[in-house]
Amino acid sequence: MNILGKQKSKSHEEKKKVIIIDDEQYVREILHNYLTGKGWEVNCASNWEKGVELIKRHPDVDVVFLDLLLPGERGLALLRQIRSHFPNIMVVVIASHNDISTAVECMKEGAFDYLTKPFQLEKIPLLVERARELKELRIRESLLKKELEEKIEIQNRKIKDLFLGSLNALVRVLEAKDEYTVGHSRTVALLACEIAKVLGLGSTLRKKLLIAGHLHDIGKVGIRDDILRKPGPLTREEFEHIRRHPLISEEILSYVIKDNFILSSVRHHHERINGRGYPDGLKGDEIPLGAKILAVADAYEAMTSHRPYRKALPAEIALKEIEKNKGYHFDPEVVRAFLSVPLTKIYPKTEP
Ligand SMILES: [Fe+2]
Incomplete structure (x- = not known):
């Protein structure tokens, strides 16, 4: 018994199917008579076109016997066509005794075997048997x-769902701690993606930015509640404490995310173009693009939202504020992209 088990014995009960493509009538007749005499289904063609037609009509054929010296088109070209469109069909090339090198070339092109004229008919049943075994093996493979x-696709989907679930859990943790962040991260993420689209970033980077936007402030879970919820202005020490949140965000996320675009966007979302931001005081193009985009989206969303220490600003004032800080706080290119995003479409909260 071989590894094909029951499948092998079942298919071996089926009628063997063979196509012969040869321009020499006596070769076709000899093969046809011999093989039909064994109860096989045999179809013959005398040229390339008829051979292709036959194969199209009988794609389940086991073996094609192919004459290498077909008129018009060479047999080798037909072999390539069969291998390319019907990879499970076994091809046995028929070569003349002085054309062995082409036959060998055919083997390299994927022919199952070759016969040289004149050949012994008695060899053919065993040849076809071997070809059928290989065909079954390939189908099974x-x-x-x-x-x-x-199975891999299903596993990947499960892993992705678990990953996104864990990210959502992180967002919920922060929202449970700080009611003012409810919806903030999602809006920042969507707005950042719209800016990225205007800037011409591809879908992969936009998806990464979506994740970074949702999680940029997760580090606030490490900030003291009395500071996070303080209704008045912060003292210098309190401000120093809150300035740690991008670093804490990066650290938390680094356990589940290994992507540098996301991590650097999160770490640097409070940097300023003039170098007066935090945590690293990066300037201009030292700041990663993802972080520059998040900075604008974050600032706009924050300005148009209520905070413990102030009321929300109207959208038009927030927009002017962003534009005013172009080149100081924000990257000019990103601001230009931001100003061409249809805000009412993706961000209906235009009134305080
Ligand atoms: Fe932040």
């Missing part, structure tokens, strides 16, 4: 491969 790919 491709089924196993497909099955495996489907």
Whole structure:
């Protein structure tokens, strides 16, 4: 018993199917008579075109016997066509005794075997038997491969769901601690993606920015409640304490996210173009693009939201404020992109 088990014995009960493509009538007749005498289904073609037609009509054929010296088109070209469009069909090339080198070339191109004229008919049943075994093996392999790919796809989907679930859990942790962040991260994320789209960033980077936007402030879970909820202005020490949140965000996320674009966007979302931001005081193009985008989206969303220490600003004032700080706080290119985003479409909260 071989590894094909029951499948092998079942398929071996089926009628063997053979196509012969040869321009010499006597070769076709001899093969046809011999093989039909064994109860096989045999179809014959005398040239390239008829051969292709036959194969299209009988794609389940086991073996094609192919004459290398077909008129018009060479047999080798037809072999390539069969291998390319019908990879499970086994091809046995028929070569003349002085054309062995082409036959060998055919083997390299994927022919199952070759015969040289004149050949012994008695060899053919064993040849076809071997070809059928290989064909069954290939079919089984491709089924196993497909099955495996489907399993991997399901696993990948589960891993992705778990990953996104864990990110949502992190957002919820922060929202439970600070009511003012409810919805803030989501809006920043969506707005950042719209800015990125105007800047021409591809979908992969936009997806990363979406994640960074949702999680940029997660480090606030490490900030004292009395500071986070303080209704009045912060003291110098309190401000120093709150300035740690991008670093804490980066550290928390680094346990589940290994992507540098996301981590650097989160770490540097409070940097300023003039170098007076935090945590690293980066200037201009030292600041990663993702962080520059988040900075604008974050500032606009924060200004148009209520805070313990002030009321929300109207959208038009917030927009003017962003533009005013172009080149000082914010990157001019990012501000230009931001100002061309249709805010009412993606951000309906335009009234305080
Ligand atoms: Fe922040």
